[in-house]
Amino acid sequence: MPSDTNPQALTSFPPAPFFDLFDGIDLFAPFFDLRSLKTTSRESHRNTMSKDIERTEGGYVLEAEMAGIPKENVTVEVKDGHLQISGRRKREEEREGEKVYSRSDFYQSVKLPKDVEEGSVKASYTDGLLKVEMNRKDESEKTKRITIQMGIS
Template identity: 40%
Template structure:
């Protein structure tokens, strides 16, 4: 990316609107994809199991909520922009703050028995099903 920026800045007259918008589109959609929580949801007769990738996000910065049949997973990762190491002071960073959030509709759950664990960047949420709740499968039309 840095090479492209330097190349364009050195020859700004050769830049076309097509190149500008193509780069804009590519960067926009790559950013959107990178902020999605990649998730697997398994259903058995007794429970739902949600496994969500949250790499690099500390356990303390992850929130899991369940309300009105909706499971919400959110997290935030912050990287200190004033980093200095043996290579020198960081002068440009595009990774300073990342927030992610997703919601999943998982109804008929025993809310007081939901469990969550986090290991190696994977959040696992187990939601036991409530077999006592009635599930309507069809609605008569009057």
């Protein structure tokens, strides 16, 4: 080896492990931190509400399946730009001479698109299917032209 070679140039550095990139991230937190679920949904796995949202020519339509829940136990509200759907299922059955009662609640919140006219939201419920219709705002409502007046000094 030549003596004029810089000794630091030949110093080996241990490679940084690839997983050091993820040290500050807890990849399993969403699975174990139940507080994050409360912001959008409170339900058990048996009470999951299947829903579809479709954009139509004049607005949006949300359809949610809620079989076995009477209309009187379903609530639909619009609050702070969110569509909130909640319901309660009650069961009473008799097993071996005993009455068994069960109750389950669910809640889901869906953020509305900015172009939804909140006052136009309508809901109907038929045979366990909730249908929520929402109109889009008129294009002319999105932009407001300001008239410039002559200033008097």
